[in-house]
Amino acid sequence: MSRSGKESSPARRIEALREEIRAHNHRYYVLDDPSIPDAEYDRLLRELEQLEAEHPELDDPDSPTHRVGARADEGFATVEHVVPMLSLANAFEDDEVAEFDRRIRELLDVESVTYTAEPKLDGLAISLRYEGGRLVRAATRGDGQAGEDVTGNVRTIRAIPLTLVGDELPDPLEVRGEVYMTRSGFRALNERLAAEDHKTFVNPRNAAAGSLRQLDPAVTADRPLRFFAYQALAEAGLGDNQSAVLERLREIGFPVSSLVRRVEGLDGLLAAYRDIGEARDALDFDIDGVVYKVEDFDRQQELGFVSRSPRWALARKFPAQEELTTLRAIDVQVGRTGKLTPVARLEPVFVGGVTVTNATLHNLDEIRRKDIRPGDAVIVRRAGDVIPEVVRALPEKRRSDLPEWQLPEHCPVCGSHVELVEGQADARCSGGLVCPAQRKRALEHFASRGAMDIEGLGTKIIAQLVERQRVDDPADLYSLDVETLAGLDRMGEKSAAKLVEAIARSKDVSLGRFLFALGIREVGEVGARNLARHFGGLDALMAADPEALEAVEDVGPIMAAHIHEFFSEQRNRAVVQRLLDAGVTPQAESAEPAGEQPLSGCSFVLTGSLSSMPRSEAKKRLQALGAKVTGSVSKNTRAVIVGDSPGSKLDKARELGVAVFDEDALAALLEGRLPEA
Incomplete structure (x- = not known):
């Protein structure tokens, strides 16, 4: 490279891209810890390819565009691939697929071409060598020329045959495929790792790679890894086309994806992409596109290779399910049960086929575990109809002055104290009787059969009363009159009069039912009765501290904390007082008499x-x-x-x-x- 070339703007950008891509390759292939989504990596690589094509004088044989991944880690022996494990050219639009088909037809001088369309599995490419029908070596792709010897680990994967089935087997035989992890297995693994305070994986692909490349095969054996075969080297003699080879691989013991299909021409390629894409969300494993291959091996040989890719194959990517964007802010939403859910407000980003501006952050524990802060560069994931979520932040891109996010101490809707119970991830608004976000549900529960049992006060009536601002909390029910109720949809004067009578009848209620009607978390009908019998009256219960509450039968520390928190919130106490002032009279229940049983009071x-x-x-x-x-x-x-x-x-x-x-x-x-x- 000339000195003047180094000083030019394209040269600087090319070198910067090469260094960045090499760093990402190392994190992806060696450390199993990618720092950017695949879509962002693809954009960097395509930019580099375009610049190198525009400036051939800046070509470098060591450029990432001439390699596949990264060199093997020092913890594994290096295996040189007899036939390089090349990557595929990518396409993202129908026009690019049409250009691929046109080029193939022109090179072969035919009017139509038969292809196979296969799911592009999102796992770790592996090469398996069999001698005498027995597995003797397994190697990762590595940089395409050489990979890592992971034979001991691969032998623990039950989906990979150690001995092949049948007679007249090619010897030796090299089969290539993808080691992957199911989505359900990934979720279970991450839950287990989190429970043991270990680092969790970002996605199933990352988990599969990290699990396969463990130095201890016992760890790999404990991970839910799977395998699909998608290629046998041409000299294996298993068939003269891709479909025949895949069928033969299935016969001798290899799992092969059922989504593979044989198609004709451009229409077939596009239809297969749509069909496999529609099946994507229902699968228990991740795929990120469709791989097109010319079906006939003789024609593959005729087409040959270009740069680091075969001319006869193309990977058509699905819209990215993960993208990089900026977290503008974290807001808090309050649900019908009072649960506080932090929501990410994002710089708009196109992911999973739609523009995403909001994403779930689940709860405070998740924000802390992922160390996510407003202002961070974050990776957002959206798969199918699943609510978008923030997968991770990129601390290496963070400004040094970004503070940790703090959960508000008071409900953003009603101002009541936010309750955090030790050992529980969810935070909740303690203003169950007054919070507008919880209003409809609180009223429905209050009027239900096991509680105040107000016949005729159903969900539709409650919804109208709330929406027309006739009722803010349960105490307002006792000031409703016939005229107000008769003005609601589908309510005549007779129905309104019956409802007013039912509300009046509910004033005489047992203390246990009244306590249950208040909707205190964890307090069910049995627990409410136990509390009523133990304390005998409402005043004694409202004055009880957590220790006194735990003395009640079947009341543990969590329930006691919820009860104490409920009555510590002055807004709740005010509603209870308004209920009493309205004539609601909870009938006192005598505490169990002491001395009648030998262990009473213990x-x-x-x-x-x-x-x-x-x-x-x-x-x-x-x-x-x-x-x-x-x-x-x-x-x-x-x-x-x-x-x-x-x-x-x-x-x-x-x-x-x-x-x-x-x-x-x-x-x-x-x-x-x-x-x-």
């Missing part, structure tokens, strides 16, 4: 495995004797009953100085005797 916690009976049975028998059996240890716990392999509850008991009982002490308890601590 609270116990069970932990570990009991040898004498299941813990569930022990709990029932203790409760039958008047005891409370709770899920967490507090200073009010009478004793922790310990079986084999106890958990952290034993440590908590020792920390608080709570008595610890063994199974002999449990037997005494069940006889109605309280052992000495």
